[in-house]
Amino acid sequence: MTTTAIPAESKRATPPAPKRRPKREREGAAWVFLSPWVLGAVVLTLLPMAVSLYLSFTDYNLFDPPRWVGLRNYTQMFTEDPRYWRSVVTTLTYVVIAVPLQLALALVVALALKSMRRGKAFYRSAFYAPSLLGASMSIALVWRAVFNDGGTVDNLLGTGGWVNKPGWALLAVALLTVWQFGAPMVIFLAGLQQIPAELYEAAAVDGAGKWRQFLSVTVPMLSPVLFFNLVLQTIQAFQVFTPAFAVSAGKGGPADSTLVYTMYLYDRGFVASHMGYASAMAWVLLLVIGIVTVVLFRTSRSWVFYASEGDR
Amino acid sequence: MPGHRTKGFCASAAALVLCALLAGCGGSGESVGGGKVVLRYTWWGNPDRAERTEQAVALFEKQHPDIRVQTSFSGYDAYKQKLAVQASGGDAPDVMQLDYRQIDQYASGGVLFDLAKQKTVLRTSEIDPGLLDTGRVDGVQYAVPQGRGTETVVYDVKAWKDSGVPLPKWGWTWDDWAEAVRALKERTGKPGATDPGQSEDSFEVWLRGQGKSLYTEDGGLGFTAVDLTRWWTFTDKLRRAGAVSSAEQTTQIDGTVENTPLGRGTALSDTNWDAPASGYLAIIPSGVALAPMPSGADGTPGQYFKPSMFLGVGASTSHPKAAAQLIDFLINDDEAAKILGATRGIPVNETIRKETAPLLKDFDRTVSDYQASLEGKLKDPPQAPPSGDNALQTTFQRDYDQVSYERMSPREAAENYVTEAKAELRS
Numbered sequence: 123m124t125t126t127a128i129p130a131e132s133k134r135a136t137p138p139a140p141k142r143r144p145k146r147e148r149e150g151a152a153w154v155f156l157s158p159w160v161l162g163a164v165v166l167t168l169l170p171m172a173v174s175l176y177l178s179f180t181d182y183n184l185f186d187p188p189r190w191v192g193l194r195n196y197t198q199m200f201t202e203d204p205r206y207w208r209s210v211v212t213t214l215t216y217v218v219i220a221v222p223l224q225l226a227l228a229l230v231v232a233l234a235l236k237s238m239r240r241g242k243a244f245y246r247s248a249f250y251a252p253s254l255l256g257a258s259m260s261i262a263l264v265w266r267a268v269f270n271d272g273g274t275v276d277n278l279l280g281t282g283g284w285v286n287k288p289g290w291a292l293l294a295v296a297l298l299t300v301w302q303f304g305a306p307m308v309i310f311l312a313g314l315q316q317i318p319a320e321l322y323e324a325a326a327v328d329g330a331g332k333w334r335q336f337l338s339v340t341v342p343m344l345s346p347v348l349f350f351n352l353v354l355q356t357i358q359a360f361q362v363f364t365p366a367f368a369v370s371a372g373k374g375g376p377a378d379s380t381l382v383y384t385m386y387l388y389d390r391g392f393v394a395s396h397m398g399y400a401s402a403m404a405w406v407l408l409l410v411i412g413i414v415t416v417v418l419f420r421t422s423r424s425w426v427f428y429a430s431e432g433d434r
Numbered sequence: 435m436p437g438h439r440t441k442g443f444c445a446s447a448a449a450l451v452l453c454a455l456l457a458g459c460g461g462s463g464e465s466v467g468g469g470k471v472v473l474r475y476t477w478w479g480n481p482d483r484a485e486r487t488e489q490a491v492a493l494f495e496k497q498h499p500d501i502r503v504q505t506s507f508s509g510y511d512a513y514k515q516k517l518a519v520q521a522s523g524g525d526a527p528d529v530m531q532l533d534y535r536q537i538d539q540y541a542s543g544g545v546l547f548d549l550a551k552q553k554t555v556l557r558t559s560e561i562d563p564g565l566l567d568t569g570r571v572d573g574v575q576y577a578v579p580q581g582r583g584t585e586t587v588v589y590d591v592k593a594w595k596d597s598g599v600p601l602p603k604w605g606w607t608w609d610d611w612a613e614a615v616r617a618l619k620e621r622t623g624k625p626g627a628t629d630p631g632q633s634e635d636s637f638e639v640w641l642r643g644q645g646k647s648l649y650t651e652d653g654g655l656g657f658t659a660v661d662l663t664r665w666w667t668f669t670d671k672l673r674r675a676g677a678v679s680s681a682e683q684t685t686q687i688d689g690t691v692e693n694t695p696l697g698r699g700t701a702l703s704d705t706n707w708d709a710p711a712s713g714y715l716a717i718i719p720s721g722v723a724l725a726p727m728p729s730g731a732d733g734t735p736g737q738y739f740k741p742s743m744f745l746g747v748g749a750s751t752s753h754p755k756a757a758a759q760l761i762d763f764l765i766n767d768d769e770a771a772k773i774l775g776a777t778r779g780i781p782v783n784e785t786i787r788k789e790t791a792p793l794l795k796d797f798d799r800t801v802s803d804y805q806a807s808l809e810g811k812l813k814d815p816p817q818a819p820p821s822g823d824n825a826l827q828t829t830f831q832r833d834y835d836q837v838s839y840e841r842m843s844p845r846e847a848a849e850n851y852v853t854e855a856k857a858e859l860r861s
Contacts, residue, residue, distance in 0.1 A: 183821070184522035185543025202857060204850060205832070271682070286682040288839050376685040377839040378832055392515065394825030394858070395539070 178402035183395040195402035206403075208378050209386040212292065216366075216382055217359040220296040225351055228303040232310035233340075246311070253304030262298065262368030269294040269369070285369055288379035295380050298365040306351040313347030314340070342427040349426045353418050360411050363388070383407055470502045471756045477505075477531035477743075478513035483777045490773045494763045501756050521545045526748035528757045532577055534568065534741060538653075539821040541571035547747035549575045552758035557766055560783040564814040568741045571818060578761060579741030581709075581779025584805060584812070585639055585727050586737075587611075587627075588711040589703035590696065592720035597621040602725035604807070608640060611728040612668070615677045618702050628695045628704045629678040629838060631669030632687065634830040636705045636727075639737050640665055642813070643730025653820035654859060659845070659852040666837050666844035673838055681838035687831075692717065708804055709742060709779045712797035724804040738815040739805070742779035780805050822858035829854050 153160075178195055180188035199206050231249055235242055255261045268274045271283035284290035317340065325335045341348075363384040366374065374381030374389070381389075387407070391400030477487065484507050491503045508516065514533070520526055526545050540546050549556055549569075558566055558578060569577035587602055594601060599617045606614075615626025630636035638648045647656040672678045679695035686693050691713035695701035704714075705727065714722045727737040745764065747757040763770055771786045776798040781787045794802050833851045836842040842850070 183539070183543070184518060185539065185545065198857065202853070205854070271686075283682065286685055288841070371686075371688055373685075373688070373828075373831075375832070375835055376681065377835040377841055381832075389825075389828070392518075393828060394822075395518070396825075 174401040174404060177398050178405050180398045182397040182401075184397060185395075188398065191398070195399045196406075198399070199402060199406070205378065205381070205386065209381050209383050212379065212381055213360065213362070213383040216292055216296055216362060217356060219293065220299045220362070221352070221355050221359050223296065224300045224303050224355060225306055225348070227300055228306035228351070229310050229348075231303065232307050232314055233336075235307075235311055236314045246308070249307060250304035253302040259364070259368055262365055265294065265298050265365070266369045266371065286376055288377040291370065291376060291379045295362075295365045295369045295382075298369065299359070299362065306355060309347055309351055310344070313344050317343045345426045346428055349418075349422050353415060356414060356418065357411055360407065360414070470500055471753045473501060473503045473529060473753060473756055473760060474527040475503050475505050475529040475760060476513070476517070476527045477507050478510040479507055479531075479777070483507075486774050486777050490764065490770045493769055493773065494760060494767075497763070498756075498759060501753075501759070503760065524750055526750065528748055528751040528753060529760050530746055530748065531580070532744040532746050534744070535819055535824045535827075537569065537577055537744060537746075537818040538571055539824070540746070541574070541576040541818075542821065545749055546576040547749045547751060547754055547757075549578065549747065549758065549761075552747075552754055555755055556758040556762045560766065560785055562739075562782070562784065565739060565741060565782060568815050568818060569744055569746075577744035577746040578765060579743070579782050580745050580765060581742045581776075582739045582782055582805070583707045583709050583742035583779045584737050584739050584808060585635060585705060586708045586711060586724040586804060587703055587727060588696065588706055588708075588714060588722050588724055590718055590720065591723045593622060593624075593702050594618070599626075602728075604726045604811070605733055606726070606728050607731055607733070608643065608668070608728040609731065612672060612677070615672060615703075616675065619675070619677045622702065625676060625679045625683075625695065625701045626703060627678050628687070628701050629669055629673050629681075629684045630705050631666055631673070631678075631838065632684050632831045632834045633705060634827050635707075637662070637665055637830070639705075639727045640730075641736065642738070642816075643728070643734050643736035645730070645734060647816055649816065649820055649823070649859075651817070655852065655855050659848045662848035662851060663845045666834065666848055669834075670837055670844050681835070681840075684838055685835055696722075707740075707742070708801045709776070712801070715797060724800060726808060735812050737808075738812050739808075740815055741782070776801060820859055822855070826855055826858055829858070 177188055179190060179192060181191050181194075182188035235246055235249070238245065252261075266285055269284040270276070271286060273283060275281065276283055281290075284294040321339050321343065322335055325339050330338065361384055362382055366380045366382045366385050367388075370376075370380040370385075374385045383403070384407070387400050387403045390396045390403065475491070477483075479487070487507070488505065491505055495501065495503060507513070510533075513531075514536070517526070517530060517536075521540060521543070526540075532540065537546075556578070558575075561579065565579050565582060566575070569575055569579055589602070597618055599614050599621065602611070602614065611627075618624070618626030630640075634648070641648060641657055641661065646661065650656045669678060673680065673684075679701045683695045683698065683700050686698070687695075691697045691704075691706070691710060694704050694706070696704035697714060697717050699717075708724060711722065711724060726735070729735045745761045747754060747761070751757050764774070765781075766783050766786070768786065768789070771781055771783070771790055772793070774781075775790070776794055780802055781790060791802050791806070830851065833842075833847045833854075836850075837844050837847045
């Protein structure tokens with residue numbers, strides 16, 4: 123394969139370059155076809171981002187023109203706003219609870235589905251359904267009712283309403299996310315089906331039990347997929363908004379226990395009309411997510427195994 | 435199969451395009467007035483208020499054949515956000531219903547029209563001067579109050595009477611109130627009241643009872659962390675004794691009567707505004723009554739007649755006269771008053787108030803009688819709260835949550851609140 127491909131490349135380079143005009147025309151056509159995306163990216167993403175970066179250095183209440191305040195929003199955030207730090211801690215707690223639980227559940231269900239002989243398609247759809255439903259406001263409201271005083275959970279466990287207990291409310295929010303494990307599950311399932319059966323056969327011949335096979339074959343072979351899911355879900359978890367908003371009836375309560383970062387950001391921006399402060403919060407969040415992602419990529423070198431590495 | 439898919443795709447694409455077109459047509463069609471002056475008038479409220487308002491507007495259009503009024507309404511939260519976006523985009527409606535908390539922000543943001551420029555059309559002489567002043571910012575009349583309300587202790591009549599605890603009456607103090615809720619807890623086993631610690635409004639009544647105020651004249655904080663610590667210590671003690679609602683119950687308050695402890699059947703009274711208290715009737719069949727708010731130790735009343743809502747004119751309107759005519763009609767016209775009833779609180783025009791009072795029915799009547807019983811006894815309302823108040827109301831509840839869930843002492847939470855409030859009011 124490779125030997126035939128290389129001459130093909132060099133052959134293309136040898137004929138004299140075509141006249142300039144057609145090339146420019148080709149480029150023009152490319153831009154025409156790209157324009158919807160370029161327009162969208164510039165007008166709807168890049169421009170608003172630039173504006174929000176500018177606003178983060180201003181005091182802006184939507185009515186009066188923005189007033190330049192330098193770094194004040196940032197210093198106020200870090201030194202004068204106890205609620206800001208509480209929202210940071212709440213968000214980190216949420217990430218630490220929701221992400222591992224969700225990934226573990228997705229993996230367990232994917233493993234169960236993989237070994238299933240009949241009805242796989244049905245169960246796969248059934249387990250994926252919450253991911254489609256869960257994003258809707260109505261499900262989040264039902265969730266609030268289920269975990270409220272006199273709700274299903276209260277009746278079954280007699281614990282009282284979780285949504286009114288500061289120690290429990292965040293767990294109810296996290297469970298709503300965990301329940302939507304469909305997307306990582308499908309990706310895990312695809313990853314599991316890529317693992318060659320010979321590896322399991324070889325392991326079985328060597329006398330490895332199911333658990334040993336899981337640890338020594340499944341986990342390393344699945345680690346790139348696991349890593350992908352981990353990065354994706356972590357990024358999403360940092361930006362959690364809808365479940366926390368709906369389960370706490372828009373208040374982030376009780377006692378700020380579900381006031382996650384984006385909810386506090388929304389509160390500052392749209393309720394208190396401090397768009398400058400909210401923009402600054404958004405940029406800090408962007409930076410933190412960036413840093414966390416970089417850290418995850420760094421650690422991945424020590425635990426993610428790519429099959430292609432074996433060749434080197 | 436592919437053919438099928440294409441057909442479905444085409445159909446949905448066509449539907450989408452059609453929707454977009456229809457929406458576009460709807461928008462442009464509405465703004466053509468056929469040579470008439472077209473006014474946009476927006477308000478928040480429930481369907482009942484909407485129906486009565488539409489009727490009144492139809493009458494106005496009949497009286498002014500050259501003016502057409504385009505109306506729209508929604509619930510308060512949605513209305514507030516929509517109006518904020520419209521106003522910041524320079525697209526405020528010609529006539530808009532406003533809340534007390536919005537006036538300062540919109541007036542200083544240049545969103546509202548100076549109504550004095552149309553005073554020949556918009557008559558305000560029949561409105562109590564103290565009440566009218568609530569629509570002023572920096573000496574300019576930016577809005578006219580449309581109805582008035584006041585705070586009340588709304589209580590479950592039957593439960594309260596059965597317990598034998600003396601009924602609340604004019605002139606009772608906060609100490610009397612505390613004694614009553616303790617006695618109710620002892621005799622009925624239920625908390626006597628909603629924990630008022632979470633309510634900025636109740637705190638204001640308590641504060642005014644001591645001759646202080648929530649905000650100073652120049653929009654600064656009118657009280658200290660010491661005052662707030664005393665208030666929260668007072669309510670926290672009662673909560674620990676079970677005399678007022680528990681933290682789990684109090685935190686569920688969300689602005690609807692259904693989710694207050696009284697509405698949920700877990701407390702025997704509530705501190706609320708008088709007009710919305712009608713909602714309790716549907717939940718508590720044995721009936722509720724309205725009592726005055728407790729006063730200060732020396733009998734100083736803390737509650738006041740507050741404009742329940744205002745009407746303002748957009749600064750960018752091209753028809754200020756017509757807009758003023760509409761407001762004048764809604765406030766001063768006899769026929770309009772008959773149609774509107776007490777749907778926006780008790781009318782502010784004093785002649786009309788006296789004329790319509792005997793015509794009111796059911797709970798409208800209860801509210802009217804309650805307000806009549808307070809007539810002349812209350813102090814002037816404070817001026818419109820500063821812009822930051824809108825956000826501080828939520829902050830107040832959040833900080834008290836920390837107290838009622840016993841995560842902070844009243845002093846800690848009060849100091850936090852004062853710090854936050856100062857930052858909020860500074861900007």
